[in-house]
Amino acid sequence: MRVRALNMRAHCLRQNPAMYAHDEWDRLDAEEPGLVRYWFEFDLADDAPTREPGRIQLDGGTRAYRLLGRGAGVTGHNRGDCLRLLADVLGAPLPPVLHVLRSPPIGLSLAKEIGNPAWRGIWFPRLNIAGPVVD
Helix, strand or coil, X not given: CHHHHXXXXXXXXXXXXXXXXXXXXXXXXXXXXXXXXXXXXXXXXXXXXXXXXXCCCCCCCCHHHHHHCCCEEEEXXXXXXXXXXXXXXXXXXXXXXXXXXXXXXXXXXXXXXXXXXXXXXXXXXXXXCCCCCCC
16 A cells, blocks of 8 residues: 555656655655665756767767666665765766656566666666665
């Protein structure tokens, strides 16, 4: 029942972001010890690769764009812990966060595309396949 309520809050967040501010998430994290999954989307407009007509480029842009361009799935102790894990891997300050989803649903169709969301670490892109982050 608790999981269903949290997923409903995540759905409501997408509909009305002001209603569920970050302090509400911190309160939820404090009430629920353990690990929490987050999905982040970032403002990468300044990091996108330049596109020239008639040229195909398979990768490009900044490191932030290549790592975070399709969003990021992270499991950690709280929202701040997840953002720290991303910043550590990026090796630079994170770009502005556009959207955050707490406890995103994960379907079986994604199993081959993501790491282990039960472990602490970055599961999308698939960086935590060797085991959880311990520090």
